[in-house]
Amino acid sequence: MHRGPDAVSWQYCSPFKSQAENLHALAISKRLLELRDDNNWTPQELRLGVYLHDEPLPIQLHETAFVAVIEAQGTDAQKRLWVPRCYNYEILGCYA
Numbered sequence: 339m340h341r342g343p344d345a346v347s348w349q350y351c352s353p354f355k356s357q358a359e360n361l362h363a364l365a366i367s368k369r370l371l372e373l374r375d376d377n378n379w380t381p382q383e384l385r386l387g388v389y390l391h392d393e394p395l396p397i398q399l400h401e402t403a404f405v406a407v408i409e410a411q412g413t414d415a416q417k418r419l420w421v422p423r424c425y426n427y428e429i430l431g432c433y434a
Contacts, residue, residue, distance in 0.1 A: 367397045371427075381405065381425065400424070404431030 355363075370391075374384045381401075388401050405424045408417065423429045 363393060363395050366391060366393075367395045370395075370397070381409075399432035400427075400430050403433055 370384065370387050373379065373387065379387070385401050385406070388395055388398050405421065408420050408424065412420065420429070424431070
């Protein structure tokens with residue numbers, strides 16, 4: 339059975355999820371970001387929305403771990419440099 343590069347890349351990124359499940363998670367993530375923008379949510383409110391969702395989302399580690407650690411442990415200069423970029427998704431972070 340021949341599988342194209344799209345199928346291979348989806349399986350490589352999330353071997354336990356189908357392409358449809360990954361696309362659904364991306365759509366939910368996008369909707370949460372739209373709600374954040376439309377309702378002027380604070381970063382904490384967005385994190386709560388991500389946390390309350392039953393399934394893991396692509397933005398989950400970025401929002402709940404990466405950004406939160408920079409906010410809690412970064413110097414003032416680091417926060418000024420990196421936090422706005424994190425909020426605007428100019429950079430994405432996670433832990434491995």
